[in-house]
Amino acid sequence: MTEEDGGDGEENKDVEARWWPPEAADGGRLGEGPSGSGAGGGGGGGVLADAPPPFSDQVLENVLENVLQFLGCRRDRNAASLVCRSWYRAEALTRSELFVGNCYAVSPARALGRFRRARALVLKGRPRFADFNLIPIDWGALFSPWLTAMVVTHPWLERVCLKRMTVSDDDLALLARSFPSFRDLTLICCDGFGTPGLAAFAEHCRNLRVLDLIENDLEDEVDEDVADWISRFPETITCLESLSFECVDFPVNFAALEALVARSPSLRRLRVNQHVSLGQLRRLIARAPHLTHLGTGSFRLELVPGGAGDLNAADLEAAFLASNSLICLSGFREIAPEYLPAIYPVCVNLVSLNLSYAVITAEQLRPVILQCHNLQTFWVLDTVGDEGLRAVAKTCKNLHELRVFPFDATEESEGSVSDIGLVAISGGCRKLHSILYFCQRMTNAAVLTMSKNCQDLVVFRLCIMGRHRPDHVTGESMDEGFGAIVMNCKKLTRLAVSGLLTDKVFEYIANYGKSVRTLSVAFAGNSDLSLKYVLEGCHNLQKLEIRDSPFGDAGLLSGIHHYYNMRFLWMSSCKLSLGGCNEVARRLPHLVVEVIGNFPNELDSDTVHKLYLYRSLEGPRDDAPPYVRTL
C-alpha cells in the first residue's frame, strides 16, 4: 500500500496526498473515506510521525483541538482533517464517535489507531440485501475482531451501535465486562446472539443506560435454554434510559420486568415484545409515567381460560391519560382494535406512530389519526387502504416520513393501496421528506403529482410488488414517474425504483439525480446502457444495489472511474461474467471484488451470480467463507 512507503518516522510532506488515485477524485467525496473519516493523509497512524511538533505548532494544535471538539458532523470532520497535518492530528484526537460504514473497508487496528480517543463506535456490516436472504448466513461481518481490539486500545468506550453484524453471546459478555464506562448498546438487524448473551450483558454492564435491540435475528433456543435475561439486571436502582426488545421473541419474566421498570427512574423509552399483554402494559405505564417512547407489545389481552381478559378499556385509557410525555408509540403487534381508542389521550402529542404491525382498517384508523396533528413519522400497514391514507393526508400536515408496508407481501396479492393513496398523501403532506410505499397498482401521474407537491423529498422508495408492472392506467412503463421525481425533487439522496422500467429511467436519474447517494434497482432496465448512465452521471452515488436486471460486463466496466468513491456495489442475478469482474479487480487494486456463490463449485463457472465490491484499505478479508471468492 502506497501510504506505508512513508516509513514510520518519516515526515512525508506528501502524506496528505489523496489516498484515492487521482482519477477517482471526480465525485468530490474524498471526505467519505472508507472509515467514513478522512480519506486524505494516508490511513495509518504509523505514517504520521509521533515526533512532537515544535512549540508554536503545539499551541496551535491545542487551540485547534478545543475548537474542533465542537464539530459534530462526520462529513465536516472529514473535510477538516484534510486541511493539513495539524488539523488531521487535532481532528483525530477530538473525534469522539467513529463511524465505519463498511466494517471491511478498514481494519480495526487502523481505525482505532487513528482515533485514539473515540468513545463511541458505529459499525455497519452486511449489505442491505442481506435482509432479504440474498446473502448466505455465514458471509461475515463479525464484531469480534473490533471488540478484541477495543478492549486493548479503548478502555473508555461508552457506546456501540452495530448494524447488520454478527455478534456472539461471548461478544456481549466480553463487551459488558471490559469497559467500565460502557453505557449504550444499539443492535440493528444483527444476528448471532441469543438470550444467554443478553443475560450476561445485563448482569455485568453496571452503568447501562441504553439497550436497544431493533429488528435483530436472535438465535432460536430450545425452551429450556432461553435465559431470563430481564432478571439479570442489577438489583439496585439503575440508570436505564432506554430499553427496547421488540425483536426478542421469547416470553419475558413479567414480574422481573415490572420490578426493573420500577427501579429505573430515568427510563424514558421502553419498547417491549409481543409477549407482554395489555394488562401488563398498563402496569408498566403506571410504573413509568414519564415515558416518552413506548412500544406497546401485543396490545391485546392475555387469553385466560374462560375468556375473561384482565383489563377493561377505561383503566387502559386512564393509564395513557397519565402518560402525558409520550411522543412515540409503536408495537401493536397483535392488536385488539377495540382497545385502540385508549391511546386517544396521547395522540395530539405524538410525533411518531408505528402501526406497521397492526391489522386495522381505515375505519379503525381514522379516529386515531384525525387527532395526530403533530405527527411527523407514521408507519402503517396497507390494510388501511387509500381511504386510510386520505385520513392521514387530511390531518398530518407536518408529516415527514411515511412508510406503508404490505399486509400480504407476495407478488400476486391484491394490494390495498394504490396511486390514489399516493396522490392523497402528496396533497396533504407537503413537507414529506421520506416515503416507502408498497403497492400493486401505480401510475406515472400519481408519482408525478407527488414529485410536484413534495419537493422536499429526500428519500423516495416505491415498491410495486408485482414485477415489471406498468402504469395500470396507461400501460406504459414507469419511466416518466420516476423521471419526474429526480427532476423535481432536488434534494433527493435515496431512490428505490420498481415496476416496468426501461433504460430511459436511468437516463433520467443520471441527468437529474445528481444528489442521489443510494440507489436500489430490481427487475429493471433493458441493457448495459442503464448501468452506464448511472455510473457516469450520478457523481454522488455511493451505494448501488441491483438485482435481476440485464446488466453485464460493459455496464460494470463503465464505473471503473467511480468505484473508489462508492461505499459498495451489489449486483445479483444480472448478466455479469467472471471476465468482467476480474477486469475490475485488476484495474482497481484497492477494491475488494467478491463473487458469491451458493456452493463453492459455483464459483468456477463463468457466470457471476452475486457480486459485491467495495473499497478497502486492507485488501481481501481473511474471514470469507468458501462461498465467497475475492478476485
Added chain:
Amino acid sequence: MEDLTSREDACPQLLDLIPNERYWLMVQDAGGGRGSRGIGRLDASEEKKLELRLGLPGEVEEERKPSVLSLGFFSKTPKTTSINPCHGAKRGVFEEVESNSEGSQQQQEEGGFFQLQSRAVSEKKWSLKTYQQQSLEREEAHVAPGNPTGPSTNSQTRTTSLPVVGWPPIRSFRKNLASSSVKQSVEHENGNIEAKAKAENNNKGWLVKINMDGIPIGRKVDLKACDSYEKLSLAVQDLFLGLLEAQKDTCASAPRKDEEAKQAFTGLLDGSGEYTLVYEDNEGDRMLVGDVPWEMFLSTVKRLRVLKSSDLSALRLGAVCRKRAATDC
C-alpha cells in the same frame, strides 16, 4: 404445444390457470432464510423454466417464440427472458381474461396445461445441482438482449407465478402477518389458548434451524416449502450438500464428490443411511423425524438436527423413554 399459438384468445386463459395452480409452488418467498440457498435458487430457476411467454397477435415471428413453446422440453436451452420487462397492456389482457374464464376451449387447454405440468414435474427431480441443472441455471441468469425496437412496442406477456428469493423486499418478520392474523381471528372466536400457542408458532413463520453433525455452520429450512417428509429430506440434502463437499477431501474430482456426498443423504428418514434426521419438539425432546403425521410434526417441531446414524441409537432410546414417562403421568 403448437396448438397454443393458433388460439390466441385461448392462450391467456392458459396463463390464467398457472397462478392458481399451486402444484409447483414448492417454496414460498425467501426459501427458508439465508441458509437454504439451494431451495431458493432451485425455485428461481424452476420458475424461469416454467414461465410462459406469449406475444400478441401478429408477433408470431418473435425470436423468443420457440423458446416459449419449448419450455416444457428441457433439452432445449431457452434463453428465458424472465427479466425482460413486459411492455404494453399485458396486465390489461390478464384482467380481461380472468373475467371470462369459461370458454369452450378451456377443456383442451387444461389438457395442454397438464401436459406442460407433467413435463415440469418429471424434470423436477430434486436431484441436487447436477451439472445439467447448473448449466440451465447459468442460462437462466443470462437474460436475452434488450428489445431493440423500443420499450413500448414490445408486447411480450409474462406470468410470474413462482416467487423469487427476497422479493418483495420485506424482512422476514413482517412476512408472516397474513397467516398469523388469520389465526388470531380464530382465537378471538373461541378464546382458545392452544390456538394462540399455534399462532405464536406461526408468527415465526416456518423457518427452523437445522444443524448437522460435523458442520459448524447452522442453516435454516423453510418447512412451509416442504409439504412432506420426502421434500424435507431433499431440502436438507440441498442445504448441506455443499457444506459437506467443502469439508471433504478436495482432491476428489467434482462429479465424484457429488456422488459421494449425495450418498450421505440417502436414508435420512429411515435410519438406513449415514445420517439421520431428528428434531426437537416444543417440549425439548428429541424425536426421529417421520414418526408422526406431517401436520403434527409441523406444529411441534422447534429445530432439526442431522445426526450420524451411529450416534442415533443412544439418543433414540432416550427420547422414547422420556415420551413414555410423560404419557404415564
